[in-house]
Amino acid sequence: MKMTEQFFTALRSLLTNRRRSILTVLGIVIGIASVITIISLGKGVEKATLKNLQASSSGKQSTVVDYYADDLNSTASGFEASDLALINASQASFGLVKADIVSDNDGSAESEASINGADQNVTVKLLKYPSSDLEILSGYNISKNNIMLADPVALISKKLATSFYSSVNQALDTSVTVNGISYQVIGIFKEDMELDDIAISKTVYERSNNGEAGNKLKLTFNRGENVSKQTKKIVSLLNKQGSHHLQGSYEHMDMGAILKGVGSVINGLTYFISAIAGISLFIAGIGVMNMMYISVSERTQEIGIRLAIGASPKSILLQFLLEAVLLTGMGGVLGFGIGCGLAWLISLFLPFRAVVGLESFILAFSVSAIVGIVFGIFPARQAAKKNLIDILK
Amino acid sequence: MIRLERLNKFYQQGDEKIHVLKDVSLQIQQGEFVAIMGPSGSGKSTLINIIGFLDHQFMGQYRFKGESMIDQSLSDYARLRNQNVGFVFQNFKLIANLSVAENVGLPLLYAGHRRKNIADQVNDVLSSVNLQGVGAKLPMQLSGGQQQRVAIARALITRPSFLLADEPTGALDSHTSQEILKLFIDLNHKSRSTIIMVTHDFQVARLSQRIIRILDGRIESDRSVDQ
Numbered sequence A: 001m002k003m004t005e006q007f008f009t010a011l012r013s014l015l016t017n018r019r020r021s022i023l024t025v026l027g028i029v030i031g032i033a034s035v036i037t038i039i040s041l042g043k044g045v046e047k048a049t050l051k052n053l054q055a056s057s058s059g060k061q062s063t064v065v066d067y068y069a070d071d072l073n074s075t076a077s078g079f080e081a082s083d084l085a086l087i088n089a090s091q092a093s094f095g096l097v098k099a100d101i102v103s104d105n106d107g108s109a110e111s112e113a114s115i116n117g118a119d120q121n122v123t124v125k126l127l128k129y130p131s132s133d134l135e136i137l138s139g140y141n142i143s144k145n146n147i148m149l150a151d152p153v154a155l156i157s158k159k160l161a162t163s164f165y166s167s168v169n170q171a172l173d174t175s176v177t178v179n180g181i182s183y184q185v186i187g188i189f190k191e192d193m194e195l196d197d198i199a200i201s202k203t204v205y206e207r208s209n210n211g212e213a214g215n216k217l218k219l220t221f222n223r224g225e226n227v228s229k230q231t232k233k234i235v236s237l238l239n240k241q242g243s244h245h246l247q248g249s250y251e252h253m254d255m256g257a258i259l260k261g262v263g264s265v266i267n268g269l270t271y272f273i274s275a276i277a278g279i280s281l282f283i284a285g286i287g288v289m290n291m292m293y294i295s296v297s298e299r300t301q302e303i304g305i306r307l308a309i310g311a312s313p314k315s316i317l318l319q320f321l322l323e324a325v326l327l328t329g330m331g332g333v334l335g336f337g338i339g340c341g342l343a344w345l346i347s348l349f350l351p352f353r354a355v356v357g358l359e360s361f362i363l364a365f366s367v368s369a370i371v372g373i374v375f376g377i378f379p380a381r382q383a384a385k386k387n388l389i390d391i392l393k
Numbered sequence B: 001m002i003r004l005e006r007l008n009k010f011y012q013q014g015d016e017k018i019h020v021l022k023d024v025s026l027q028i029q030q031g032e033f034v035a036i037m038g039p040s041g042s043g044k045s046t047l048i049n050i051i052g053f054l055d056h057q058f059m060g061q062y063r064f065k066g067e068s069m070i071d072q073s074l075s076d077y078a079r080l081r082n083q084n085v086g087f088v089f090q091n092f093k094l095i096a097n098l099s100v101a102e103n104v105g106l107p108l109l110y111a112g113h114r115r116k117n118i119a120d121q122v123n124d125v126l127s128s129v130n131l132q133g134v135g136a137k138l139p140m141q142l143s144g145g146q147q148q149r150v151a152i153a154r155a156l157i158t159r160p161s162f163l164l165a166d167e168p169t170g171a172l173d174s175h176t177s178q179e180i181l182k183l184f185i186d187l188n189h190k191s192r193s194t195i196i197m198v199t200h201d202f203q204v205a206r207l208s209q210r211i212i213r214i215l216d217g218r219i220e221s222d223r224s225v226d227q
């Protein structure tokens, strides 16, 4: 019989006994799924660690210290010029190249502004590129040119404009001062969900902010420095003497250490889970063998008929072996799918993403197929060895 | 076509060796319709199983189309069955979870054909046994006579050298038996099919051309039927 026909014949018998097939293959699915889950997580943490290390191999390495105010509503900045002075005083002993206060990465900052002679705390939207999200009610949007040339131009919200001027148009072409730099108001925008008051170019703002204030401190170290140790020292210095150490805390999230920790946990788990999965696959294999033996004895008549009309013992053997391999192979593929889903779900709660490779699929498929061959060969041989005369009596 | 010389067959039962076929010699030509008669346990099925390449353990000589069957391998036997013999059994021997068409087409799959290429052949052979339009049904959904006709269709589909029928009407009522026998006679007359049929009913055997009587493992008589 042609191989494709053998394949369909085997598939068909499996589908005839659907429920039994599914129950039998469950152990394979669980075993493969758990191995794939842990392998994908292990690969994920490996990749993240590698990326983390690569930053250092390129030479200078940097870390970030964050300031968190105890009062969540506070708009005060945690880092000031005095903090830079404090750190720079012992710059050499920290192995530091430089320390910079940077604005928050999320593209907005809290700042003091002076509008029409009055002071006001405002939320500033910092643009790296022109923003098409803003709906301009009057005047012009900030253009690419404005940003490239670092023009001190600003857009203000309609709410801000109307609270300081008698009309929207009155506010156009006036100036606002943010962080000591005066910006020309070139447009009025409609408030959006993010509740920004003013939009200005990020480059201009950073320049003005230089050494002034912010909630993030970027530390750049010399090559070969133990950055996580040095950063820890700086953090503890800041928490003792920093400008705002009484109103909040300075913290550093050490990605390298976190990844290392998670990585070693996953490594340990990999052995444990692989061992359990191995046992699970072995037991599942015995289940497959048992089901195949039952199937062979239930289908004695069918085997006899097939032999009588011209099946060779070899093709009977192949049919039953294919049934076993197909069963476990499908279990392996299903387990692979479930494992991928599970790894992805778990990595939502971890600081990296799971990585699934083609080799994981090949591993899942070949391991399950091998289980099928190993545990299917004996029942299949029994099927092929049946005595035709006895069956047909 | 079929030539048996001093065929002997023993069955081992515990410590005992039972001598089932004793010095059986016979020849059957292409196109013959032979009935094998004898009481139950006389060795008819044993003989027919050897003729049909189901049983390779015997003593003596069996030549098929001039070729000795003695030193053929098991897979040679499988191929001989597939290409040369059409079996019809007393209890039909259809595979229960395959459709009628799949049952009928199965010998062609073992002959190396593809499933998708055999539909026409299956339909043709089903209509030749007057079973149009039942291909999609399961064997269980048919009557006994219809199931036996499915089995005959399956036996015919590879255009075998001969048909072997072991009490083909044993499980059927007399009316249905007549229909099946008529089918055999038609096949023998119109298609010149060689048919070897085991029966213990003389009324059935009478319809063939030649009756071989077996008693206790020996050929008791071998004569043609005068019409």
Ligand SMILES: Nc1ncnc2c1ncn2[C@@H]1O[C@H](COP(=O)(O)OP(=O)(O)O)[C@@H](O)[C@H]1O
Binding pocket: A389, A390, B011, B012, B013, B018, B020, B038, B039, B040, B041, B042, B043, B044, B045, B046, B047
């Ligand atoms: N597999 C077997 N093992 C032992 N004895 C058998 C076997 N098959 C048949 N026999 C014996 O061989 C004899 C002939 O059997 P069989 O050919 O089936 O007779 P028939 O078909 O004429 O009724 C019987 O006595 C039977 O008991």
Ligand SMILES: [Mg+2]
Binding pocket: B044, B045, B046
């Ligand atoms: Mg018999």
